[in-house]
Amino acid sequence: MLRHAWLLARKDLLVEFRSRTAILSAVVFTVLVLMVFNFGRDPTAVAAVDLAPSILWVTFTFAAMLALNRAFQLELENQALDGLLLAPVSRSSIYLGKLIANLVFVATVEAVGLPLFALFFNVRLLHVLGPLVAVLALATVGFVAVGTLFSAMTARTRFAELLLPVLLLPFMIPPLIWAVLATAALLAGRPLSEVKGWLSFLAAFDIVFVTLAFALFPATVDE
Amino acid sequence: MRLLKTGRWITAVGLVLLAGVYVRALAFTPVERFQGPAQKIYYVHVPSAVVAMMAMGLVGLAGILFLLLKDPRFDRFGEASAEVGTAFSVVMLTTGPIWAKPIWGTWWTWDARLTLTLFLFLLFLGYLLLRGAVTDPGLRARYSAVLGICGLVLLPFIHLSVYLFRTLHPQPIVLKPSAPSLPGEMLVTLLMSFLVFVILYVGFVTQRYALSLLREQADHHA
Numbered sequence: 419m420l421r422h423a424w425l426l427a428r429k430d431l432l433v434e435f436r437s438r439t440a441i442l443s444a445v446v447f448t449v450l451v452l453m454v455f456n457f458g459r460d461p462t463a464v465a466a467v468d469l470a471p472s473i474l475w476v477t478f479t480f481a482a483m484l485a486l487n488r489a490f491q492l493e494l495e496n497q498a499l500d501g502l503l504l505a506p507v508s509r510s511s512i513y514l515g516k517l518i519a520n521l522v523f524v525a526t527v528e529a530v531g532l533p534l535f536a537l538f539f540n541v542r543l544l545h546v547l548g549p550l551v552a553v554l555a556l557a558t559v560g561f562v563a564v565g566t567l568f569s570a571m572t573a574r575t576r577f578a579e580l581l582l583p584v585l586l587l588p589f590m591i592p593p594l595i596w597a598v599l600a601t602a603a604l605l606a607g608r609p610l611s612e613v614k615g616w617l618s619f620l621a622a623f624d625i626v627f628v629t630l631a632f633a634l635f636p637a638t639v640d641e
Numbered sequence: 642m643r644l645l646k647t648g649r650w651i652t653a654v655g656l657v658l659l660a661g662v663y664v665r666a667l668a669f670t671p672v673e674r675f676q677g678p679a680q681k682i683y684y685v686h687v688p689s690a691v692v693a694m695m696a697m698g699l700v701g702l703a704g705i706l707f708l709l710l711k712d713p714r715f716d717r718f719g720e721a722s723a724e725v726g727t728a729f730s731v732v733m734l735t736t737g738p739i740w741a742k743p744i745w746g747t748w749w750t751w752d753a754r755l756t757l758t759l760f761l762f763l764l765f766l767g768y769l770l771l772r773g774a775v776t777d778p779g780l781r782a783r784y785s786a787v788l789g790i791c792g793l794v795l796l797p798f799i800h801l802s803v804y805l806f807r808t809l810h811p812q813p814i815v816l817k818p819s820a821p822s823l824p825g826e827m828l829v830t831l832l833m834s835f836l837v838f839v840i841l842y843v844g845f846v847t848q849r850y851a852l853s854l855l856r857e858q859a860d861h862h863a
Contacts, residue, residue, distance in 0.1 A: 564791065567787070567791075568788075571771070571784045571787065571788070572771075572774075574775075574780070575771070575774035575775050576774050576776075577774050581770060581771065581774055584766075584767050584770060585767045585770075585771060585788065588760050588763050588764055588767065588795065588799075589791065589795055591760070591799065591802070592795070592798040592799055592801070592802040595802045596802065619801070619802070623798060626794060626798075627791075627794070630790070630791065630794055634708075634787045634790060634791070637708050637783045637786065637787050638783065638784065638787055640783075
């Protein structure tokens with residue numbers, strides 16, 4: 419199963435990184451959102467560090483949404499999804515493959531976005547980089563897991579681009595709340611013990627929703 | 642059609658009883674000492690909130706049963722329950738601010754429970770939007786079952802995340818570990834109101850269910 423999933427993820431990522439349109443758009447989009455935030459605040463009234471956690475997470479939320487829309491849209495061309503479903507691989511491998519590809523995609527965007535965020539808003543990240551990456555990873559796994567499941571459904575509806583955010587955002591709120599609180603605590607230089615609680619909430623969300631998505635994914639593709 | 646008629650009867654009984662609850666709440670239940678007459682809205686607000694929650698739970702449950710048994714009746718029930726739940730959430734979300742303005746001095750605050758109920762409302766809307774966007778009935782049933790189940794699992798998480806913030810909302814006074822701290826007459830009025838709202842829920846869902854059935858038959862003949 420793992421081998422099949424990896425093959426599928428590799429295929430998606432190859433398509434992505436050879437054409438580069440989607441990944442480049444997502445990165446440019448991230449930069450633009452960061453810039454919009456710069457103009458959306460009064461620098462004399464609100465210190466960058468107070469707003470920083472929100473800026474970071476709102477940006478990554480939108481970027482992830484953009485990335486997720488693409489995952490199953492890719493398979494709609496030439497009925498590639500039907501071919502995929504006929505192939506002798508389990509449904510779980512298909513889901514896992516898509517999940518891995520989406521995670522790599524979103525992680526790439528975040529890896530570009532994070533240094534830019536530090537640069538634009540003059541936030542010191544280096545001393546908290548380890549824990550911050552852990553927060554990023556846990557939160558991303560949570561909403562990409564749900565997003566991959568939902569995009570399998572919305573891709574075949576009429577308003578895919580609009581419907582996915584409407585369905586997914588309520589599911590992104592709990593991990594977002596915890597991630598923002600954890601990021602704020604880290605950036606304010608609070609001890610790591612204060613962040614541990616948020617991290618375990620994030621991990622619990624990940625475990626529950628990855629499991630649930632595995633169980634429910636076959637229902638979204640089987641005929 | 643018999644089912645539709647039954648639904649209408651249950652709803653009619655519910656509405657008459659609702660009028661009865663209003664009369665009891667306004668004329669025969671004591672006025673709360675601190676909040677005054679504003680507290681009367683409690684007898685509508687709390688039951689509609691509980692019934693809306695229950696409706697979401699049943700949507701999730703119907704989703705699980707549908708995926709296990711592939712019986713279209715569960716899908717129809719899920720659809721009916723979601724629509725009725727939306728209506729009850731609207732009642733909850735409108736009566737809440739009407740009460741909050743005189744008591745808290747503000748229509749809306751990002752209080753834990755308010756946020757939770759707003760999510761509930763948005764989950765219902767998302768569910769109905771998804772149903773509207775899928776044309777194939779089989780696909781629609783499976784998609785909405787998946788979303789309903791996810792919604793059911795999400796609720797405790799939202800609960801957990803919003804409760805970490807301090808809350809302004811009155812704490813539960815009936816369903817709590819110690820005995821209910823509501824005076825007897827108020828408690829009786831509230832419980833009657835609960836019962837009436839459940840009857841109304843059943844009446845509405847029955848009618849909505851019958852309507853889906855009629856629509857399917859009409860599509861079948863066309």
